[in-house]
Amino acid sequence: MPQHILIVEDEHSLAQVLSEYLSQSGFITHILNDGLSVVSWVKENSVDLIILDLMLPGQNGLDIYRELRTFTDIPVVMATARVDEIDRLVGLELGADDYICKPYSPREVVVRVKNILRRATDDVKTVDKVLSINESTMQVLVKGKEVSLTRAEFRLLSHFHQHKDQVFSREQLMSQIYSDNRIVTDRTIDSHIKNLRRKIQNVDAEVDCIQSIYGVGYKFAL
Known part of the structure; x- marks a missing residue:
């Protein structure tokens, strides 16, 4: 192409x-x-x-x-x-x-x-050798093994994957995940990130693809 x-x-x-x-x-x-x-x-x-x-x-x-x-x-x-x-x-x-x-x-x-x-x-x-994301099927593979994610977790990971090296605040991530303007707190994002990391590292403990940036937010780290 x-x-x-x-x-x-x-x-x-x-x-x-x-x-x-x-x-x-x-x-x-x-x-x-x-x-x-x-x-x-x-x-x-x-x-x-x-x-x-x-x-x-x-x-x-x-x-x-x-x-x-x-x-x-x-x-x-x-x-x-x-x-x-x-x-x-x-x-x-x-x-x-x-x-x-x-x-x-x-x-x-x-x-x-x-x-x-x-x-x-x-x-x-x-990156794709470690992490593969299929947007149409919402399938995520970590080193060839499937990871089961919630819709919010998938949207988070997909957004990070598409915007490598960019740092996002919690507010930016909330607007990306929840398009219906629902009221959520910073802790909601932190919880999603924590669960996302845990699920990925349950498949491979060496893969930590989301980095915390103190006082700012998070970024993709692969």
Whole structure:
């Protein structure tokens, strides 16, 4: 299945050239020329990687990146016209998957994109060897052995699995599990997490896939 690349670049000719090179390599591309529409577009569409220019009309790439990281871990390649800007971005430890400096070689960008996506796929395979989740059947396997979960526990685990490396507060997790706005307490989430961990570790004591972040909440830890 072709992978989708979002190019966020206000230089139309550059965006078109990069899109053509990526398309020739089998990718499906979409171009956005301003910063204001990026976050809403990503929320409404499926994309495998984003090439994000730092200087954009409407909203700069730095703010866009920070906002994206509040709800997705899609790989991001940050583009800038200044080498010293890359040094500053790396110094900020933003966590972008790669940085490229203009003028760049479209061929080199294609190679970097392929490498990043291959690494991401390898990471998923590593996780799936330990934990497998079937959304349609609500089946969970830990190292090939089935784990019986309640609906709330399954929703929790699925949400963590889909948003690796993101930390969620108890309030965020409550809104994810209970869409009917019922009144629940922080202890309800803690109880679900405790039961989820116990059931998984009953299958394999070495697997602890949910990490507590003191004073904040929880995150996926595989």
